[in-house]
Amino acid sequence: MDIDNRIIVLSAPSGTGKTTIVKTLMEKHSDLYFSVSTTTRKKRENEKDGVDYYFVSEDEFKKMVDNNDFIEWAVVHSNYYGTTKKEIERIINKGYCILDIDVQGLKNLIEIYPGLKSIFILPPSIYELEKRLRNRGGMDEENIKLRLNNAKNEMKMIYLYKYFVINDNLDNAVKRIEEIIYEK
Ligand code: ADP
Ligand code: 5GP
Numbered sequence: 001m002d003i004d005n006r007i008i009v010l011s012a013p014s015g016t017g018k019t020t021i022v023k024t025l026m027e028k029h030s031d032l033y034f035s036v037s038t039t040t041r042k043k044r045e046n047e048k049d050g051v052d053y054y055f056v057s058e059d060e061f062k063k064m065v066d067n068n069d070f071i072e073w074a075v076v077h078s079n080y081y082g083t084t085k086k087e088i089e090r091i092i093n094k095g096y097c098i099l100d101i102d103v104q105g106l107k108n109l110i111e112i113y114p115g116l117k118s119i120f121i122l123p124p125s126i127y128e129l130e131k132r133l134r135n136r137g138g139m140d141e142e143n144i145k146l147r148l149n150n151a152k153n154e155m156k157m158i159y160l161y162k163y164f165v166i167n168d169n170l171d172n173a174v175k176r177i178e179e180i181i182y183e184k
Contacts, residue, residue, distance in 0.1 A: 002115065003092060003113065004113045004114065004115030004116050005115060005116075005117070006092070006095065006096045006097055007092075007097050007099065007109070007113045007116035007117065008096055008097065008098050008099065008116070008117050008118075008119065008180075008181055009099045009101060009105070009106050009109060009116055009117070009118040009119065010022065010098060010099065010100050010101075010119050010121060010177075011100075011101065011102055011103060011105075011106060011118070011119070011120050011121070011154070011161065012120065012121035012122070012123075012167070013122075013123065013129060013147070013150065013151030013154050013155065014077070014133065014147040014150070014151065015123070015129050015130075015132045015133035015136065015147060015151075016121050016122065016123045016129060016132070016167055017121070017123070017132065017167040017170065017173070018100060018121055018167075019052075019100070020170065021121065021167065021170070021173055021174055021177065022034060022098060022100060024170070024174050025098070025174060025177065025178070025181075026098075028174075028178075029096075029178075030095075031094075031095035031096055032095060032096045032098055032181070033091035033094050033095055033096065033097055033098065034098050034100070035083055035087050035088065035091060035097055035098060035099045035100075036050065036051065036052070036053060036054060036087055037053055037054070037081050037082060037083055037087075037099075037100070037101065038053065038054040038055075038056055038061065038064065038070075038081070038082050038083075038084055038087075039053045039054070039055060039056070039061075039079060039080060039081045039082075040055075040056060040057065040058045040061050040079050040080040040081075041053070041055070041077075041079040041081070042055075043055050044138050045138065054084075058080065061073075061080045061082070064082070064084070065082075069082075069084050069085060069086070070082040070083060070084055070085065071083050071084065071085045071088055071108075071109070071112065072101070072104075072105045072108035072109055073105075074101075074102060074104035074105055074108075076102050076104070076150075077143075077146060077147060077150060078146075081101070081102070081105075083099060083101060083105065083109075096181055102154070103154060103157040103160060106118055106160060106161070107160065117162060117163070117180060117181070118160070118161040118162050118163070119161060119162070119163045119164075119165055119177060119180060120158045120161040120163070120164050120165070121164075121165050121166075121167050121173065121177075122155070122158075122164060122165070122166045122167065123151075123166075123167060124166055124167070124168040126148070126151070126152075129148065129151060130144070130148055133147060133148070163180050165177055165180075
């Protein structure tokens, strides 16, 4: 199978449930490998360095940009995020490579892997998205507003994606994404 077919980009407005979906997928399939991004965002309480993200300072991130370490990088919700070439090299020959990146990242990766599979995960409604963001906790009001506002802009870009999946019922969403990943 060619490499492009094994690159799966998952995007979703923050709070949709993408992390929950990715965790479920990883637990079920040993041939899926999560591409751990590098970020300057503050670590959340339940996150582990090197597992959820590689957490770095802004200075370190900028040095990595200058070193040409990233295959793609972007500013999202006022923080830097990027996928290193090293991370892709670590996993690309092992199995399917799952990237949790935003639309800017997708645009850059399509240039390198035009045949990649891109999936946009949608919340059932904006009201449900707000509820999930609030239930998850760990964010002040300003941050919640920023993410909801960004969600509306991100959803304008869904035409760039090959597949759409609504995360209403978690099991159904996971099942549909499995079908997309493993279809020939
Ligand atoms: P994201 O990674 O997209 O920002 P999370 O996976 O952190 O989102 O999920 C945000 C919140 O929504 C979490 O509290 C999670 O438990 C909850 N959640 C995820 N999927 C569903 C679902 N299908 N129905 C209801 N709640 C969900
Ligand atoms: P969060 O801070 O909620 O974990 O992620 C915020 C946003 O950053 C999400 O939309 C996520 O897809 C995006 N993101 C995470 N890592 C990367 C990355 O390496 N590159 C790009 N372009 N976006 C990323």
